Amino acid sequence: MGILGFYYGGCPCVMGFVERIWLLPWGSPLSVVLIMLVIITITTLFKGRIFCGWVCPHGALQEFLFQVKISFPLERRVDSSLKILKYLFLIFIVLAAIFTGQGLFCRYEPFKAIYGLSASGLTLALVIVTLMASLVFYRPWCRYICPLGAYLGIIAWLGSRWGLNRTQITADCLFCRKCLRVCPINAIKEEGRGCKINYRECITCGDCLEACPTTGIKGKED
Numbered sequence: 001m002g003i004l005g006f007y008y009g010g011c012p013c014v015m016g017f018v019e020r021i022w023l024l025p026w027g028s029p030l031s032v033v034l035i036m037l038v039i040i041t042i043t044t045l046f047k048g049r050i051f052c053g054w055v056c057p058h059g060a061l062q063e064f065l066f067q068v069k070i071s072f073p074l075e076r077r078v079d080s081s082l083k084i085l086k087y088l089f090l091i092f093i094v095l096a097a098i099f100t101g102q103g104l105f106c107r108y109e110p111f112k113a114i115y116g117l118s119a120s121g122l123t124l125a126l127v128i129v130t131l132m133a134s135l136v137f138y139r140p141w142c143r144y145i146c147p148l149g150a151y152l153g154i155i156a157w158l159g160s161r162w163g164l165n166r167t168q169i170t171a172d173c174l175f176c177r178k179c180l181r182v183c184p185i186n187a188i189k190e191e192g193r194g195c196k197i198n199y200r201e202c203i204t205c206g207d208c209l210e211a212c213p214t215t216g217i218k219g220k221e222d
Contacts, residue, residue, distance in 0.1 A: 010112035053203035153200035179208035
């Protein structure tokens with residue numbers, strides 16, 4: 001957060017990676033954006049959304065704000081429905097970049113305005129809403145809006161389907177539901193007589209690994 005956020009002013013735009021790929025002219029040389037997106041994509045295939053949980057400065061800023069503890073937990077069905085928004089937003093910014101040739105997302109993205117301590121108009125409104133929401137909800141931008149999070153969620157899901165990501169809930173699970181209760185983004189759900197990780201939403205924070213009383217979650221030592 002200190003380096004990528006306040007020192008570099010949020011540049012390169014972390015959440016604008018996916019959008020900016022579509023703005024590169026055909027035949028252009030590899031850019032820093034493309035190289036970073038490739039590295040992050042490969043890492044996500046094997047380790048899940050580790051970038052979201054351990055690197056992204058925007059997620060870190062939201063976590064700091066949430067420490068104020070004005071929490072308001074959402075009902076799980078409402079939370080699940082809202083998470084669909086970021087996938088719709090991902091589709092929107094890609095189509096907008098293709099058909100308009102402009103980076104609309106980076107123009108109004110609130111975090112760069114926060115790091116630069118400068119905002120006006122629509123961006124200022126987004127800054128205020130983002131800051132206020134982060135005081136009440138855990139990582140609201142990451143969970144419901146972030147297009148990069150949506151993209152990495154799809155990649156993480158593919159990694160799990162292809163057997164590349166080995167983190168999983170095993171047969172040793174006691175079904176104590178501790179992992180389900182401590183997961184801050186509701187990425188673990190009940191399924192039958194056990195629990196299952198939603199790899200599209202999991203940011204590999206590790207809270208479930210610490211809470212598990214057995215070896216029911218494989219991946220900590222791996």
